[in-house]
Amino acid sequence: MNMLEIRNLHARVEGKDILKGIDLTIRAGEVHAIMGPNGSGKSTLSNVLAGREDYEITEGRVTFEGKDLLALPPETRACEGVFLSFQYPVEIPGVSNMVFLKAAINARRKHQGLPEIEAVDFLAWVKDRVKKMHMDIKVLQRGVNEGFSGGEKKRNEILQMLLLEPRLMILDETDSGLDIDALKIVAEGINTMRSPERATLLVTHYQRLLDYVKPDFVHVLAGGRIVKSGGPELAQELEARGYGWLDAA
Amino acid sequence: MSLRHYTDAFQQLAVQLPSEERTAREASLQRFTQAGFPTRKLEDWRYTDLSALTDQSYALPSPATPDLSHLHLEAATAQIFVNGGDGAFTDTGREGGAVVALNAAFARNGLDLDIGPGQSLAQPLHVLTWTGHRTSAMTHLRHRIRLGANARATVIFHHAGEGAYLTTQVTDIDLGPGAQLTLYRVQDESAGSTHLAQSDVRLARDSVLDAISIDLGDGLARHDLNVHLDAPGAQAGLYGLYAPSGRAHVDNHTRIHHRAPHCGSREFFRGVVAGSARAVFNGKVVVHEQAVKTDSETRVANLLLSKTAEVYAKPELEIYNDDVKCAHGATFGQIDEDAVYYLRARGLEADVARALLTQAFAQQVIDRITHAPLRALVTRRFLERLPQGAMLETLL
Numbered sequence: 001m002n003m004l005e006i007r008n009l010h011a012r013v014e015g016k017d018i019l020k021g022i023d024l025t026i027r028a029g030e031v032h033a034i035m036g037p038n039g040s041g042k043s044t045l046s047n048v049l050a051g052r053e054d055y056e057i058t059e060g061r062v063t064f065e066g067k068d069l070l071a072l073p074p075e076t077r078a079c080e081g082v083f084l085s086f087q088y089p090v091e092i093p094g095v096s097n098m099v100f101l102k103a104a105i106n107a108r109r110k111h112q113g114l115p116e117i118e119a120v121d122f123l124a125w126v127k128d129r130v131k132k133m134h135m136d137i138k139v140l141q142r143g144v145n146e147g148f149s150g151g152e153k154k155r156n157e158i159l160q161m162l163l164l165e166p167r168l169m170i171l172d173e174t175d176s177g178l179d180i181d182a183l184k185i186v187a188e189g190i191n192t193m194r195s196p197e198r199a200t201l202l203v204t205h206y207q208r209l210l211d212y213v214k215p216d217f218v219h220v221l222a223g224g225r226i227v228k229s230g231g232p233e234l235a236q237e238l239e240a241r242g243y244g245w246l247d248a249a
Numbered sequence: 250m251s252l253r254h255y256t257d258a259f260q261q262l263a264v265q266l267p268s269e270e271r272t273a274r275e276a277s278l279q280r281f282t283q284a285g286f287p288t289r290k291l292e293d294w295r296y297t298d299l300s301a302l303t304d305q306s307y308a309l310p311s312p313a314t315p316d317l318s319h320l321h322l323e324a325a326t327a328q329i330f331v332n333g334g335d336g337a338f339t340d341t342g343r344e345g346g347a348v349v350a351l352n353a354a355f356a357r358n359g360l361d362l363d364i365g366p367g368q369s370l371a372q373p374l375h376v377l378t379w380t381g382h383r384t385s386a387m388t389h390l391r392h393r394i395r396l397g398a399n400a401r402a403t404v405i406f407h408h409a410g411e412g413a414y415l416t417t418q419v420t421d422i423d424l425g426p427g428a429q430l431t432l433y434r435v436q437d438e439s440a441g442s443t444h445l446a447q448s449d450v451r452l453a454r455d456s457v458l459d460a461i462s463i464d465l466g467d468g469l470a471r472h473d474l475n476v477h478l479d480a481p482g483a484q485a486g487l488y489g490l491y492a493p494s495g496r497a498h499v500d501n502h503t504r505i506h507h508r509a510p511h512c513g514s515r516e517f518f519r520g521v522v523a524g525s526a527r528a529v530f531n532g533k534v535v536v537h538e539q540a541v542k543t544d545s546e547t548r549v550a551n552l553l554l555s556k557t558a559e560v561y562a563k564p565e566l567e568i569y570n571d572d573v574k575c576a577h578g579a580t581f582g583q584i585d586e587d588a589v590y591y592l593r594a595r596g597l598e599a600d601v602a603r604a605l606l607t608q609a610f611a612q613q614v615i616d617r618i619t620h621a622p623l624r625a626l627v628t629r630r631f632l633e634r635l636p637q638g639a640m641l642e643t644l645l
Contacts, residue, residue, distance in 0.1 A: 050594050078596035090591040094609030100595070103605065103644055107596035116643075143609075160595065 001066070003028045003199045004049075004168060009060035011048050018044040020224035021060070026168070029196040033210055033235060034203045036221035037243045042203045043087055045221070046172040049201075050084035051077050064168065078104075079111035081167030085157040085174045092144035097156070100144045101126060101163055108164060129162045132192070134185050150177035158189035169193060170201045175209035187212030207239035222246055252282050254306040258387070259354060261309055266338055273341035277353035284347040296529045296561045297471055297500040302443060307387035307415050315381055320409055323622040325375035332380055333357050333388035333416075340391045345419070348445045348471075352389045352417040359390035359418070362404065366397035366425065373403035373431075373620055378418065380410035380442070387415040394420070396428035396456075405433040405623060408466070413441030420448040424456035426480070432460045433623060434472070437630060440495065442468030449475045452483035452512075461617050464491040464499045465630050471500040478505065478512040478540075489518040490614035493526035494554075494634055500529035507540035507573075516547040519614050520562065521607055523554040523634075533565040536573050543570075547577040552584065552610050554603075600637035607635055608645070 004026040011019040018041045026032050036042050048055050049062065051074030062069040064082060072080070092100070106116045130137055133155050145153050154174055161169060171190065175183055190200065190213050202215060210218075210232065218234040219226045220243070227246055228234065259278050263271050286299040310332035317329065330336075336358035343353065360376045380388050396402055408418070416438070424430055430450075438444045444466060450458055464470055476485045485505060493499045505514045514534060522528045532547045547564040564577035584606050592602035611631055618624040628645070632638035 052590055052594075073599070074590065074593040075596050075598050078594055084594055086591065086594075090585070090588045092588050092591070092606065092609065094612050095605055099605075099644055100592075103592075103597055103601070104595040106644075107598070107601075111596070164595070 001028070002026070003065060005063045007061050009048070009062060010058040011044055011055045012058055013044065013055050017058070018224055019048065022224075022226060024219065024226065026199045026201065028199055030217065031194065031200040031202065031213065031215045032217045032219065033215035034201065034219050034221050035205070035207070035235060035238055038205065040221045041224045042205075042221055043172055046084055046087075046170050046203050049170055050074055050082065075107065076111070078164075079108045083161050083164055083166030083169050085154070085161060085169070085171040087173040087176065089145045089153040089157055091146050091148070093146045095144050096141055097144055098126075098140045101140075101160065104160065104164060126163065129159055132162065133159045133189055135159060151179060151182040154178055154186055155182065158186050161193065162189060165193075167197065168199050168201070170203065172203045173205065174202075175204055175206065183209065184212060207235045210235045220246060251304055252285065254304075255351070256282065258307065258309050262355060270338055270341060274338075274354045277341070277350050281347055281350035281354055284350065287347055293502060293531070296527070297469070297498065299443075302415065305385070305415070307385050308382070310380070310382060310386040310388050313381060315379060315411075317377065317379060320377055320379070320407065322375045322405065322407070322626065324620065325373045325405060325622070327375045327377060328360060330359055330376070330378045330390060332382065332386065333390060334359065343421075345447065348417055349419055349447055352391065352419045355387070355389040356391040356417070356419065357389070359392040360394065360404070361392070362394045362402065364396045364400040364402050367399050368397065369400065370402040373405055375405045375407060377407045377409070378416065380414045380416050381412055382414060385413045385415075389417045390419070392418065392420040394422040394430065396424050396430055398425040399427040400425060401429045403431040403433070403620065405435070405620070407435045407437070408444060409437045410439045410442055412439060414439070415443045416445070418444070418446040420446070422448065422450040424450065424452045424458060426454040426456060428453070428456045430458050431619070432458065433618065433620070434460070434462045435623070435627060436462075436464045436466045436470050436472070436499075438466035438468045438470060440467035440497070442466065444468060444470040446471065447473040447475070449477070450485070451477045451479055452485065454480035455482035457483070458485045460485070460487050461614070462487075462489040462501065463614075463627050464489070464493065464501070465627070465634070466493075466499070467495055467497045469498040471502070473502045473504070475504045476506065476514070478507050478514065479509055481509045481511045483509065483512045485514045487514070487516040488614055488617045490521070490611055491518070491528050491530070492521040492523075492611065492631060492634065493528055494523035495526060496524065497526045499526075501531070503532045505534045505545070507534065507536040507543045507545065510539065510541045510543075512540065513544040514546075516564075517614070518549040519611060520549070520551040520560055521554065521611055522551065522558040522560050525555070525557040527559040528561070530560075530562040531565065532563070532577075533567065534575065534577070536566075536568040536570065536575065538569040541570055541572040543573040543575065545573070545575045549578075550580045552582060552607065554584070554607065598637065601640055604632070604635040604637045604641055608632060608638070608641055
């Protein structure tokens, strides 16, 4: 079954049309990369899928595992297994990472009809994943993303992803602002999550991340539409030639 | 203007008093009736309207035995004043404005704490005042705290009640050299209440005051906190959280007088204003001419949770010498909707996300409460007032 089906999706923000007819199908187990120049609508697509309310959907539909995704509020989408790794994770002073993670995990468990997670199990599990992301255990006591560097924020996103175990992972420019070591750690985190039951949508400007997380399909987004689709070799072509040749094509 | 009900009530009280006390109290009553309740024409009362009190009829209180077990505080010694308590009427008051004069005319003795030099209070004192009456009644209490040199104490004033009433609380505090007082004030009065309080604190050399004020009440509340840094090295920290909702009105006026060199004051207030509530904060720091090397900072931040909530917050500085370090600032804002989206994108319901962010904002003041049972009580009462707040209790 198709995990995600996007059909003729149009979206606008502040009266400006951004997405102008996106069609995309993602099946379980696949990794899709969406590439494109700045302003092509990459982040809009990510946020429309996650449920940000600033966008107006003017046409089209999106189904996730057979459900009408656009009808669901963001929290229900998250509980159903849609995860967006933010391009700019928000700093939340005063809310500790620990409280935040526990709240997020228990929200999902509640949605699934499961009891709240046992404190001891939770702690052990979180500590294990923190180690996997090469993060300091002390971050758990700090405010969510509070005073984090760009790289720390991105790692924190992947940490949340490891803990929430989503079905669809949308990674919005997760590679931007990362040095090569952090990029490898983040890529390893993403690869850990790859499985036949899960799908991944990598939204990126550069080919760099794709060296570490091999996509099955690459799509080029320009002017609010997917203008070209292909295999991993398309990413290399884009890296070599830039985005300009697509306009001419 | 008619204050007839107050003079009538006084006549009832006066017959019970020995003549000497009666005379002193008559003088206070006269000062009160001449001045009347402050009007909004006065700069200090611009946003707090007491005019409705003038024609109100409040009876003298009668004894009651309510069940106050839900207000019990662990790890503290309770001293409870129900309907004004049964203290004597020996304290005949002092100079002050109309509210102090009203209090001086009617007040029973409340807390009278005297800690000798070098002594410490074994555990915090929980001073609970509770007012509740079949008819509208008024209670007036006069509290005193004196700490000798290097003495230490923690005092928790906790004000609650039921129904409609007027209560005034006047507190005088003297800190000897090197003394340290942690003073909590939790105002949790009922929706029909009017709570008028004034506290004056005098600090001797190297003494330290930490005053943490929490306003959670649903009525009209006003607290004037006057701090006098009278000798070198004295330090005052004033912290506050006001969280009115519904139709509540809360007004905090603080005055810090720097009268000696090398004193410090920190003031940090946060407001969470919901519903059609109104909050007023006025924090004035006066640095007198001789108070060189003063180090002072005042910060107030406000979170408005509804379009009909109002807040008037003003930090003020008056400086009469130029060898000082003084800063102040005020901010006003709403919940960060980007943060709400972020939390929702991780599965938290919108109301829960907003409650969590609101609680985090308030926590910066609540964390100042080092007495764990009190911190738990304040956190619980604060969360109870937020939609979905109760859900957070299990999380924190």
